Amino acid sequence: MRFIETWTPATLVATRDLTPNVREFLIKPDQFEAAAYPVGSHINVSVTIDGLPETRSYSLVGEASSHGLRIAVRRAEDSRGGSRYMWSLQPGARLDITQPASLLAVDWTRENYCLIAGGIGITPILGAAQALARRGADVTLHYAVRSRREAAYLDDLATMLGDRLVVHASEEGSRLDLDALFASLPRGTLTLFCGPMRMLDAARHAWIGAGHPLPDLRYETFGSSGTLPTETFTVRLKDSGVELEIPRERSMLDVLNASGFEVISDCKRGECGLCAIDVVDVDGEIDHRDVFFSDHQKQSNQKICACVSRARGTITVDTLLRADAV
Ligand code: FES
Structure with a gap:
């Protein structure tokens, strides 16, 4: 299934601390209809990290309600900045969010x-x-x-x-x-x-x-969780002499696109595989955080999902064309 990202303005109506580290956010889109959404749906939320716009994906909590859309965000020390931004918001804050979408197909006929x-x-x-x-x-x-x-x-x-x-x-x-x-x-x-x-x-x-x-x-799963700590790493573009630093709070996908190297993407959650890039060399270790590749594919390190996966050290990737050069 392909996500259709329709962004809509919304207001943060209320927050509620569920635990010392988990806060619930009730968000109401300006054009809100309490239509049912599939189990496992999520929304993307536009956040600002170090002054730059970023997108974070959050699962919707519970079934549809007339009060709005509920998400819950854990304040993560090892965060890429999304949870810090969300926790800084007060009721009344304006947000941009996408429509609910789900990739979790549930068969309701099982015993x-x-x-x-x-x-x-x-x-x-x-x-x-x-x-x-x-x-x-x-x-x-x-x-x-x-x-x-x-x-x-x-x-x-x-x-x-x-x-x-x-x-x-x-x-x-x-x-x-x-x-x-x-x-x-x-x-x-x-x-x-x-x-x-x-x-x-x-x-x-x-x-x-x-x-x-x-x-x-x-x-x-959550794109922020990997097997290695979230840290800055380097992406080298094969045969171009270009090296890009991927800071801990930004994805490889965002940095590549912002630098003019167009990478197509869809889910931005490590689920669809559309953002996969060929890897030609790894000087360090790749932390595959997607659920798209099989264990075998992950071990072979031939591709990386740029939207969620990260690395330690330097990886060299192939065939990225600068958008303004094609
Ligand atoms: S955009 Fe879907 S896996 Fe990266």
């Missing part, structure tokens, strides 16, 4: 559903839990957090799901054992996952190891 959220990954999962609970579906939500204090929407979920909510708080010594969980699920269970990249990798391996079909594991 069993398993929902898994890691930390702030609860945001798209909450709407799925609401929709499944309303349908009376057989659903269990596994919520992996460091502590209950840091678990956003815990009370809402407990009310909604009762003992079908299982909290795995590492501070309490309770860790989510994905191998054991997936081995216990009946065939045909549809699992919806949202969590950091490391957890997604573990989930994919455990899912395949348990013999479930990979298409029955549907997932979302």
